[in-house]
Amino acid sequence: MNIFQTIKARNKLIRAFKEGGIYKSIGNDERKIYPKIHQIPDDKYDYYVFTLPNGVDPKILKKKFYVFQQFFGKNIILDGEFKQFKLSVKNTTLIDKVNYDYQQIHQIIQREKIIIPIVCGMSEKGDLKIYDATNSPNLLIYGEPGSGKSSILHAILTTLIQCYKPNQIEFYLADFKMSELNLYEGVEHVKSVSYLDKEFGQALSHLRKELTIRGKLLKYYRVRHINKLQNDHKPPYIILCVDEFVMIRDENIMAELLQIASLGRAYGIYLILSVQRPSHKIISTDVRGLLSVRMGFRTVDRRNAMIGETPGSETIPKKGYEGTFFLKMDELEQLRSPYLDEDQTENLISKFKKDDWKNHNYKINSPVDRPGESKQKVLTEKDVFYDVDY
Ligand SMILES: Nc1ncnc2c1ncn2[C@@H]1O[C@H](COP(=O)(O)OP(=O)(O)OP(=O)(O)O)[C@@H](O)[C@H]1O
Ligand SMILES: [Mg+2]
Numbered sequence: 001m002n003i004f005q006t007i008k009a010r011n012k013l014i015r016a017f018k019e020g021g022i023y024k025s026i027g028n029d030e031r032k033i034y035p036k037i038h039q040i041p042d043d044k045y046d047y048y049v050f051t052l053p054n055g056v057d058p059k060i061l062k063k064k065f066y067v068f069q070q071f072f073g074k075n076i077i078l079d080g081e082f083k084q085f086k087l088s089v090k091n092t093t094l095i096d097k098v099n100y101d102y103q104q105i106h107q108i109i110q111r112e113k114i115i116i117p118i119v120c121g122m123s124e125k126g127d128l129k130i131y132d133a134t135n136s137p138n139l140l141i142y143g144e145p146g147s148g149k150s151s152i153l154h155a156i157l158t159t160l161i162q163c164y165k166p167n168q169i170e171f172y173l174a175d176f177k178m179s180e181l182n183l184y185e186g187v188e189h190v191k192s193v194s195y196l197d198k199e200f201g202q203a204l205s206h207l208r209k210e211l212t213i214r215g216k217l218l219k220y221y222r223v224r225h226i227n228k229l230q231n232d233h234k235p236p237y238i239i240l241c242v243d244e245f246v247m248i249r250d251e252n253i254m255a256e257l258l259q260i261a262s263l264g265r266a267y268g269i270y271l272i273l274s275v276q277r278p279s280h281k282i283i284s285t286d287v288r289g290l291l292s293v294r295m296g297f298r299t300v301d302r303r304n305a306m307i308g309e310t311p312g313s314e315t316i317p318k319k320g321y322e323g324t325f326f327l328k329m330d331e332l333e334q335l336r337s338p339y340l341d342e343d344q345t346e347n348l349i350s351k352f353k354k355d356d357w358k359n360h361n362y363k364i365n366s367p368v369d370r371p372g373e374s375k376q377k378v379l380t381e382k383d384v385f386y387d388v389d390y
Contacts, residue, residue, distance in 0.1 A: 001042045009040045013048055016071040020064035024053040047088040058082055077302060077315065088311065094321065095336035098122045100344065105130065105159055116237060116270055117163060119155045120327050121335035129335055133270045136293045136329060138261050141274040142308050143297025148323035149274045150180040150243060152295065152337040154345045156272065160239060161189050161349055169237045172207065174200045176247035183346055186353035192360045197250045199360060204256045206362040211260065213366040214267040226268040235366035241272040246282060261290050278308040294328040
């Protein structure tokens with residue numbers, strides 16, 4: 001932002017103060033003291049910060065809110081109580097509906113050498129954003145009912161299924177609403193689709209065993225990430241995906257899930273959780289760091305958006321903007337996810353379905369080598385666990 005744009009932005013707010021009568025008059029000549037402006041929108045921030053002169057009734061800001069809207073547009077937000085206020089002026093832009101196009105996605109994955117591609121969506125400028133979960137392993141998706149959470153899950157999962165062979169990636173899915181993820185039953189890459197706490201608990205204990213072995217593998221080969229292992233020792237990547245994870249009633253299961261998440265990065269396990277409302281209880285401080293990537297679809301209010309750290313999510317209008325969200329990674333970016341309905345998803349994944357597929361069909365995958373044994377030998381679960389405490 002250059003100096004002229006800075007002055008222009010500053011003057012615009014002063015004009016709004018003037019038109020709205022938001023100032024303090026002093027002396028016989030009615031000299032006007034306007035609120036003091038501390039921050040104006042620039043390349044980094046999309047809000048103004050100002051303080052009212054002492055003695056000015058803050059209620060005037062509420063009364064004259066329409067003046068700010070006349071100057072800055074409908075979707076502005078004014079936060080503050082007595083003296084200091086923050087006026088967010090970034091308007092949600094309507095990004096046209098984006099169709100899911102695997103060819104295009106595949107090209108980007110290859111060009112950017114992405115290992116675990118997480119499809120996000122189209123930016124205002126028309127770039128399709130796909131990030132690599134290798135660097136940012138755990139994702140939290142939140143938003144009101146109907147805002148587009150399950151749809152983006154379909155785009156993410158369908159892409160990963162098409163990218164990798166079943167011996168390269170595995171999926172453990174949980175769908176406690178019993179409505180969205182059942183269509184993945186039968187896909188060779190999918191090891192389980194859980195609908196109940198109990199079933200999911202079993203999937204997690206299996207993963208726990210797998211983690212223990214992966215830990216040993218890393219230790220034995222003295223590497224810090226499974227990507228560093230040679231191909232014949234490299235276990236498949238694991239995607240653990242839970243739609244509506246607040247419906248997990250069992251606290252032990254929740255704790256186990258988060259523990260797996262905390263180890264995931266090194267062990268090739270990636271977590272995707274979706275929830276309707278981010279609350280402080282769900283995103284406690286320890287979880288905050290773990291679920292470092294957020295997709296904030298439309299939220300009921302500013303508070304919810306702030307808890308998730310995607311301010312602006314509350315400004316996404318209800319109709320016509322489904323699939324629009326704010327992606328929080330290093331910075332905040334507004335995107336619209338590529339839309340895949342159930343029939344399209346079914347069409348894309350049907351060729352990966354097997355007739356003899358069994359749900360909850362677990363098998364330890366990581367090859368375990370011990371000093372003195374053949375490196376090629378893949379041991380059975382029984383072989384492996386005689387010396388493992390858990
Ligand atoms: N990216 C998108 N582009 C256009 N429309 C979309 C997009 N994503 C979702 N929609 C529309 O919004 C509807 C609801 O989306 P979705 O089922 O993903 O919401 P949700 O957040 O999972 O809701 P719930 O919390 O009730 O499960 C879809 O049926 C579709 O019509
Ligand atoms: Mg849903």
